[in-house]
Amino acid sequence: MLQLIDNGVYLVNRETLVQISANGEVLPICGQVTDGLLLEGSRAETARQNTMAYQILMRHNTSGDPDKLKIRFDALASHDITYVGIIQTARASGLKEFPLPYVLTNCHNSLCAVGGTINEDDHVFGLSAAQKYGGIYVPAHMAVIHQYMREMMSACGHMILGSDSHTRYGALGTMAIGEGGPELVKQLLQKTYDIAYPEIIAVYMEGKPRPGVGPQDVALAIIGAVFEKNFVNNKVLEFIGPGIKNLSVDYRNGIDVMTTETTCLSSIWTTDDKVKDFYRIHGRPEAYKELHPGALAYYDGALVINLDKIEPMIALPFHPSNVYKISELNRNAGDILPAVEAKAQKQLDNPNIRFALADNLVNGRLRVDQGIVAGCAGGTFENLYEIASLSENRSIGKGALAFSVYPASQPIYMELIQNGAAAKMMAAGITIKTAFCGPCFGAGDVPANGTLSIRHTTRNFPNREGSKPGDGQISSVALMDARSIAATVFNGGYLTPATEMDLKPSAPVYAFNNEIYEHRVYQGFRQPLPREELKFGPNIADWPTMIALPEHLLLKVATVITDPVTTTDELIPSGETSSYRSNPMRLAQFTLSRKDPEYVSKAAAIDQLEKERRAVIKSAAQTGISDALQDLCKQVIRQTDLFEDTFDMLNTTGIGSVIYALKPGDGSAREQAASCQKVLGGWANLAVEYATKRYRSNLVNWGLLPFTVEKTVEPPVAPGELIFIPHIKEHLKTGEEEITALILSAAKARPLKLYLNKMTADEREIILKGSLINYYAN
Structure with missing residues (x-):
């Protein structure tokens, strides 16, 4: 089904994948191989320039150095969880006008169900910003962010940067990257996105999917194969091979958007007449260009997929990589579920919650309580059309089982109405809702406590569906393809692969109607109205003041997380808390609330000592210092031998909090996973490695030191311990990558090796200044 090749391969004549052995022997992998196959010019250095990714990256690279890229993008995209903070940061850094197309969509906080007016206040702010600075504003319920970008902004050979991790338009010939908000700020200020050239x-796709096998099945198979092996982390996936021609564009988009869950950096696909038709249908034929690798292209590794052999898949809680064949789960549920439960219970780490998937077994068959198809992955036209085909003359029943679908844009919804598909679904009892990402991150269709929802969305992290563990709640999500979700629902909720249904392959004709956008979307690019005033609701707050990096740092370990991977949802919860994301301090009160409910109070107590330190320095008074601060100073002075007295130490040593996690940052691009730590007084993270480049970038841009440490059996630090980092400012200035810190204890300090690997000069300068905001202000 899938084959992983963890070393260099060549694509010959755009169809044959081979390796070359150490003695020069050609070793075929797949594709048509003929006698006398020649690999002229087979030096990897030359052939790697023939990939589509290389060509696109070089066209957008402004550095002149093919190894150290400085990328400028063609367009930007944000939704209503992130754009307020981005614009506020850019505004504080001197923004006058959007220099490139910037799309502001309203698909996350569109229910306006939490906090009174605060969600709609953000939408009003967004429109005023689009007017003032020259942006593109898509009102709520018009389209989810990535569907609008597919329909209206993608173009072959272009690059798009979005403040959402699922920014992926590779199937449309567009290299797209999801990053934290500060990276978009850099583009708005006409700076660059700086990365080393990625692998x-x-x-390589071959074959053709069977009827009933959908894009989510292929995507889950890929994620299950590569995630735990870290096979494609921060790399670019280049989709090639004869199997692509057997996939519709919607199908390709459905696979592509899920590549985020592999932790890759971006993706790009070969394009063909089907993609050309997509752009023609959407009224933008000029956006099409044929993309393909050169006659001889070199890749750093390969994933070979036989589409014929993909089966309907399910990702059980609590990660998209927890993948099983549905047929396998149906045969062996009694063996599989206990292992899943044990792993999940450890991940939840909450003795007050009983997680028991086996409660959903009926006569050995898993029965679900809810079906959802939504968002950028699920709400595409073809997914919903096929659900409609299965709905004819069927009913979801009158019991507790519910089924809702969310067309990804109003044009899709209109076409489903006009071709009768919507009527078929409604007649079967399916609820059709508007374009909204809520079911994907816990702000819509929250299941009942103890129930299981199957969803064609992007993620199934713990509590991401909206349950509140602090209140003893637990519900969960398994990811599946829309076709098998419909098959399951129409089989009374019993888990059923769509391949068991009588499916007739269909090729629905799609007609895109742009009048919806023409009548409603604000198009302000290149037409800024600088005299327009930004409209601030009472919840929209400026970022608090952030100081430059002190000479030394004293960090107190606020929490230690030993999970194999820590998601951004666990660092800052999604769902209704997202409504507060325009108010940095208010949102910060939810930081780590699902993993360590005491974190906020612990971090705040440490930050209070830092605030007292600054007050002492400002007043130059050495009297009236609290006992807590005095005791801290005495311990540092006694164990470091660097300071003459308390005032000397306070004058040069910042005090803050730090968290330790094995591998933090999987999941969302949202910057708040880092900024919330910062506004609570955080100065650093300690990790064995970072799950994604975007989380590490968020740390840097908010002035948090992204330290790594050696992997050990037990964490090298414990909650409450003090870490003293002498001369950290000087270490940053000189570019040192290995720093010796001290863990202070009641007896004797012990050394701790910290690493700052591969930090650019700009990244070091941002941390020295204290944040990206300070960096640009200076």
Whole structure:
């Protein structure tokens, strides 16, 4: 089904994948191989320039150095969880006008169900910003962010940067990257996105999916194969091979958007007449260009997928990589579920919650309570059309089982109405809702406590569906393809692969109607109205003041997380808390609330000592210092031998909090996973490695030191311990990558090796200044 090749491969004549052995022997992997196959010019250095990714990256690279890229993008995209903070940051850094197309969509906080007016206040702010600075504003319920970008902004050979991790338009010939908000701020200020040239992995597709196998099945198979192996982390996936022609564009988009869950950096696909038709249908034929690798292209590794052999898949809680064949789960549920439960219970780490998937077993068959198809992954036209085909003359029943679908844009919804598909679904009892990402991150269709929802969305992290563990709640999500979700619902909720249904392959004709956008979307690019005033609701707050990096740092360990991977949802919860994301301090009160409910109070107590320190320095008074601060100073002075007295130490040593996690940052691009730590007084993270480049970037841009440490059996630090980092400012200035810190204890300090690997000069300067805001202000 899938084959992973963890070393270099060549694509010959755009169809044959081979390796070359150490003695020069050609070793075929897949594709048509003929006698006398020649690999002229087979030096990897030359052939790697023939990938599509290389060509696109070089066209957008402004550095002149193919190894150290400085990228400028063609367009930007944000939704209503992130754009307020981005614009506030850019505004504080001197923004006058959006220099490139910037799309502001309203698809996350569109229910306006929490906090009174605060969600709609953000939408009003967004429109005023689009007017003032020259942006594109898509009102609520018009389209989810990525569907609008597919329909209206993608173009072959272009690059798009979005403040959402699922920014992926590779199937449309657009290299897209999801990053934290500060990276978009850099583009708005006409700066660059700086990365080392990434490895490129070939994803070679052959064969054709069977009826009933959908894009989510292929995507889950890929995620299950590569995630735990870290096979494509921060690399670019380049989709090639003869199997692509057997996939519709919607199908390709459905696979592509889920590549985020592999932790890759971006993706790009070969394009063909189907993509050309997509752009023609959407009224933008000029956006099409044929993309393909050169006659001989080199890749750093490969993933070979036989589409014929993909089966309907399910990702059980609590990660998209927890993948099983549905047929396998149906045969062996009694063996599989206990292992899943044990792993999940450890991940939840909450003795007050009983997680028991086996409660959903009926006569050995898993029965679900809810079905959802929504968002950028699920709400595409073809997914919903096929659900409609299965709905004819069927009913979801009158019991507790519910089924809702969310067309990803109003044009899709209109077409479903006009071709009768919507009527079929409604007649079967399916609820059709508007374009909204809520079911994907816990702000819509929250299941009942103890129930299981199957969803064609992007993620199934713990509590991401909206349950509140602090209140003893637990419900969960398994990811599946829309076709098998419909098959399951119409089989009374019993888990059923769509391949068991009588499916007739269909090729629905899609007609895109742009009048909806023409009548409603504000198009302000290149037409800024600088005299327009930004409209601030009472919840929209400026970022608090952030100081420059002190000479030394004293960090107190606020929490230690030993999970194999820590998601951004666990660092800052999604769902209704997102409504507060325009108010940095208010949102910060939810930081780590699902993993360590005491974190906020612990971090705040440490920050209070830092605030007292600054007050002492400002007043130059050495009297009236609290006992807590005095005791801290005495311990540092006694164990470091660096300071003459308390005032000397306070004058040069910042005090803050730090968290330790094995591998933090999987999941969302939202910057708040880092900024919330910062506004609570955080100065650093300690990790064995970072799950994604975007989380590490968020740390840097908010002035948090992204330290790594050696992997050990037990964490090298414990909650409450003090870490003293002498001369950290000087270490940053001189570019040192290995720093010796001291863990202070009641007896004797012990050394701790900290690493700041591969930090650019700009990244070091941002941390020295204290944040990206300070960096630009200076």
